[in-house]
Amino acid sequence: MAFFTEIGILFTGMTVPALIALILGFVFVVIEIFQPGFGIFGIVGGILITLGIVLRALVGDGNVFAQVFLLIFFEAVGILIAFLVLILTAKKGWLNRSPLVESGTAVAVTRSEGTADYSDLIGSTGVASTDLKPVGKALIGDKTVEVVSDGFYIGKGENVKVVAVEGAKISVERAE
Numbered sequence: 001m002a003f004f005t006e007i008g009i010l011f012t013g014m015t016v017p018a019l020i021a022l023i024l025g026f027v028f029v030v031i032e033i034f035q036p037g038f039g040i041f042g043i044v045g046g047i048l049i050t051l052g053i054v055l056r057a058l059v060g061d062g063n064v065f066a067q068v069f070l071l072i073f074f075e076a077v078g079i080l081i082a083f084l085v086l087i088l089t090a091k092k093g094w095l096n097r098s099p100l101v102e103s104g105t106a107v108a109v110t111r112s113e114g115t116a117d118y119s120d121l122i123g124s125t126g127v128a129s130t131d132l133k134p135v136g137k138a139l140i141g142d143k144t145v146e147v148v149s150d151g152f153y154i155g156k157g158e159n160v161k162v163v164a165v166e167g168a169k170i171s172v173e174r175a176e
Contacts (some may be wrong), residue, residue, distance in 0.1 A: 003095045009062035010070055018059075021052030027076060037133065038153075049075055056069045118170050119146065120161045123176050131156050136170060 028045030035041075053071045057064050126140030128147075132154040138147045140162060147160065150173045154160060157176035 003066075006062055006066045007070060010056070010067045013059050013061045014056060015059060018052045018055035019049045021055060022071070022075065025049035025052060026078055027138055029079055033079070033082055033086055118165045118168070121145070121170060123162060125161045126172075127157055128154050128158050130158050130161055132160070132172070140170075145170055149173065 018140055025048030028041045028048060030044060030045075032042035052074065056071060057068055088159045095171055113164040121143075124140050126138045128136060128138045129144055130136040132147065132149040133137070134149040134151055135155070136147060136149075136154075136156075137144055138160050140147075140160075146168075147170045149160075149164075150163070152170065152174070154172075154174055159176040160172040162170055163173050
């Protein structure tokens with residue numbers, strides 16, 4: 001029975017700054033799960049969740065260790081649920097139809113162009129038509145194609161060089 005009492009104390013003693021930090025941290029981590037980038041949202045989300053836990057623990061009512069455990073547990077369960085939603089939506093193709101994924105990205109190119117042969121582009125140089133983070137489009141020769149950078153951000157207008165082609169996947173790096 002003390003466990004449920006501790007949950008009640010946890011939420012009744014929650015301060016507004018701690019609640020805001022916990023909610024914003026959760027939202028930032030979920031954004032990072034659904035739209036991966038450089039990890040900034042994930043890092044900031046983790047910092048905000050930690051800040052929210054510390055702010056709640058500083059109130060000092062009830063068993064602080066139990067409350068910290070409960071907060072970590074609730075945040076982890078929420079993040080796990082968000083991750084499972086991502087997996088289920090990706091399997092059913094829902095995410096592919098959402099505005100989070102641009103039309104004409106690698107998923108759409110693979111489906112529409114199938115097994116187009118781009119092996120003649122190896123060694124060619126071109127210009128990034130969009131930001132490559134890491135997927136984007138580039139103008140190589142007279143073709144605008146979907147490309148993947150070597151993991152680094154390449155800005156729109158920067159020169160790129162094709163280093164590998166595997167099926168419809170064209171890998172590029174920043175040209176010297």
